[in-house]
Amino acid sequence: MRGALALAALALAAAALPAVAGDYHVGVGLGLLMYVALTQSWTVLSGMTGYVSLGHVVFYGLGAYVAVLLWGEAPLAAIVALAALAAFAFAALIGLPALRVRGPYFVILTFGLAELAKYVVIVVEGWLGKFSRVIFGAPDIETLYYIMFGLAAAATLMTFLVRRSRFGRGLLALRENEEAAETVGVPTVRFKLLAYALSALIPGAVGSVMVLRQTYFEPAQIFDPVVSFTIVTMAVVGGSEDMKGPLLGAAGFVLLSELLWANAPQLYMVLLGLLLIVFVLFAPQGLSGLLPARRRTP
Amino acid sequence: MDALLSGQLLVAALVTGALYALTALGLNLVYGTMRLLNVAHGDLVMIGAYVAFWAFTLLALSPLLGLAAAAALAALFGLALYHGLFRRLLAGGKAAQRLEANSLLLFFGVSVIVQNLMALQFTATPRGYQYLDTVYRWGNAAITGNRVAAFAVAVILCGGVLAFLRFHVTGLAIKALIQRRDAAAVVGVNVERVQQLALCLGFASAAVAGALVSMTEQISPFMGFPFTIAAFVVIILGGLGNVTGGIAAGLLLGVLETYGVALTSSAYRSILVYGVFVLILLLRPQGLLGGRRIVR
Numbered sequence: 125m126r127g128a129l130a131l132a133a134l135a136l137a138a139a140a141l142p143a144v145a146g147d148y149h150v151g152v153g154l155g156l157l158m159y160v161a162l163t164q165s166w167t168v169l170s171g172m173t174g175y176v177s178l179g180h181v182v183f184y185g186l187g188a189y190v191a192v193l194l195w196g197e198a199p200l201a202a203i204v205a206l207a208a209l210a211a212f213a214f215a216a217l218i219g220l221p222a223l224r225v226r227g228p229y230f231v232i233l234t235f236g237l238a239e240l241a242k243y244v245v246i247v248v249e250g251w252l253g254k255f256s257r258v259i260f261g262a263p264d265i266e267t268l269y270y271i272m273f274g275l276a277a278a279a280t281l282m283t284f285l286v287r288r289s290r291f292g293r294g295l296l297a298l299r300e301n302e303e304a305a306e307t308v309g310v311p312t313v314r315f316k317l318l319a320y321a322l323s324a325l326i327p328g329a330v331g332s333v334m335v336l337r338q339t340y341f342e343p344a345q346i347f348d349p350v351v352s353f354t355i356v357t358m359a360v361v362g363g364s365e366d367m368k369g370p371l372l373g374a375a376g377f378v379l380l381s382e383l384l385w386a387n388a389p390q391l392y393m394v395l396l397g398l399l400l401i402v403f404v405l406f407a408p409q410g411l412s413g414l415l416p417a418r419r420r421t422p
Numbered sequence: 423m424d425a426l427l428s429g430q431l432l433v434a435a436l437v438t439g440a441l442y443a444l445t446a447l448g449l450n451l452v453y454g455t456m457r458l459l460n461v462a463h464g465d466l467v468m469i470g471a472y473v474a475f476w477a478f479t480l481l482a483l484s485p486l487l488g489l490a491a492a493a494a495l496a497a498l499f500g501l502a503l504y505h506g507l508f509r510r511l512l513a514g515g516k517a518a519q520r521l522e523a524n525s526l527l528l529f530f531g532v533s534v535i536v537q538n539l540m541a542l543q544f545t546a547t548p549r550g551y552q553y554l555d556t557v558y559r560w561g562n563a564a565i566t567g568n569r570v571a572a573f574a575v576a577v578i579l580c581g582g583v584l585a586f587l588r589f590h591v592t593g594l595a596i597k598a599l600i601q602r603r604d605a606a607a608v609v610g611v612n613v614e615r616v617q618q619l620a621l622c623l624g625f626a627s628a629a630v631a632g633a634l635v636s637m638t639e640q641i642s643p644f645m646g647f648p649f650t651i652a653a654f655v656v657i658i659l660g661g662l663g664n665v666t667g668g669i670a671a672g673l674l675l676g677v678l679e680t681y682g683v684a685l686t687s688s689a690y691r692s693i694l695v696y697g698v699f700v701l702i703l704l705l706r707p708q709g710l711l712g713g714r715r716i717v718r
Contacts, residue, residue, distance in 0.1 A: 176526075176527070178530070221704045221705075222704065224704075225704070228459045228526040229703060231526045231527075232459070232461065232526070232654060232703075233700065233703045233704075236651065236700050236703070237700055240693065240696035240697055240699075240700055243696060244693060247689055247690065247693060250689060353530070353534065356527070360527065390538040390539075390541050393535075393537075393538040394534070394535050394538045396534060397530075397531040397532070397533075397534035397535035398535060400527060400530070401507070401528055401531040401532070401535075404524045404527050404528055404531070405507070405511075405528070408524070
């Protein structure tokens with residue numbers, strides 16, 4: 125109950141932000157909501173199944189590319205929805221072969237896939253004679269902020285619902301032991317694939333919103349592996365065992381990046397790496413696992 | 423078509439392939455003995471390149487001598503990582519299980535830290551130097567002296583490590599550990615010592631490869647990742663833990679990359695390397711030359 129109240133208070137504060145704060149702080153809030161949406165989505169796959177994706181930027185980038193191609197041709201709502209669907213479809217397509225690979229190999233495979241996609245988009249843009257694109261007449265930041273707010277809320281709700289469902293229990297079972305889960309009747313192949321596609325859905329939409337915010341598209345900068353790495357670090361540091369973890373992780377790192385990114389980006393990355401190592405070694409449940417345990421909600 | 427048949431491309435492919443073979447040899451030793459996937463492997467190549475660069479520009483030390491310093495530094499770094507991060511965790515049963523799944527994230531953290539510390543220290547600007555850049559002609563192929571030297575050193579070192587693994591008792595112990603860890607311990611192999619040695623040897627060969635690369639190409643703090651990917655392609659192609667297969671696969675990747683780029687354009691180089699990497703993992707994770715299957 126207290127958790128639900130805290131969440132409602134947070135949501136209210138986030139919804140009121142544009143009314144009370146200037147553009148700069150709305151921008152920071154947008155970044156925070158973006159990482160909440162990305163990290164919550166990521167936990168549906170990697171937190172629940174143990175298949176760690178180090179390449180989630182590929183869905184974000186794909187969504188951004190869809191948005192750039194369609195901008196001016198379709199209304200905003202349709203663009204965001206299509207970006208999400210494109211990412212979902214891509215994950216469903218690539219997931220079938222990719223999810224046969226397990227453990228550390230899956231991790232580097234996802235990273236390699238994201239890099240491959242980046243270079244393919246660079247070459248395609250080269251064929252089209254575009255080396256970077258500028259977006260004219262992009263929506264104002266408040267509109268984008270409220271869309272992102274909706275995406276972050278949807279992602280949080282999604283992890284909550286998945287965790288409570290039969291599907292979520294199946295995912296947890298296959299994380300502990302895939303063969304055993306299969307034996308007791310969990311359709312592992314279908315469940316893994318659905319988890320992968322669901323974890324790609326909202327990142328696709330997030331990418332479309334963020335590219336409209338940046339008003340230009342340059343593949344090497346949109347498909348930045350730092351985004352994937354940040355998602356993983358936020359989830360590991362915050363914890364991916366419940367929906368609280370990604371909120372804590374995203375808030376902590378957005379704050380840290382506000383303090384450091386502009387002046388000392390390399391120092392920020394070093395801290396990111398250090399925190400990742402410390403939490404993997406000493407607190408694999410993340411910040412959320414370090415908080416005093418209350419009555420466990422299912 | 424003539425260009426494709428010229429000696430020039432073949433020489434370029436062999437040089438690239440030999441450097442890949444040496445880099446991947448190091449990754450194979452670390453993976454084989456410890457079952458840890460070191461995604462920071464390419465960053466050791468980068469560190470080796472910087473050591474050789476500074477030894478040459480500050481001390482006027484030939485990179486062929488600087489590579490010894492690079493090897494020693496990388497071996498020390500390996501020992502520090504072993505004692506700081508992995509030893510306790512490798513020993514315990516349950517912790518080791520968790521470690522194996524998480525080791526990749528640990529190494530990734532190490533990689534990010536090393537890259538950004540180097541960028542903080544030396545800026546992200548690419549650097550280079552001129553050494554042995556006389557051009558030699560041989561038939562219709564022209565090749566600079568530094569490439570000849572890099573090729574020769576890489577071949578000698580690969581051969582040396584192969585001979586060590588085949589004939590020296592410690593080398594045999596490393597091979598035993600790669601093939602059957604439990605059985606090796608039963609017949610009296612000191613697992614911990616051999617793991618440390620293999621780790622040092624693996625890190626050192628990556629750093630030496632880096633020192634050799636610095637003679638022929640520009641270096642930067644973020645140059646390592648393509649080498650990590652190339653090394654992964656090579657050891658998966660050659661069969662995980664199969665050292666000889668890895669050397670053959672290194673040469674094969676060098677040929678594939680050089681001829682692939684010559685047939686298309688250099689814009690496709692990254693697509694080629696990552697494409698081969700993704701396809702190998704998706705379609706043939708047991709490697710072209712057989713060997714152990716990765717967990718699927």
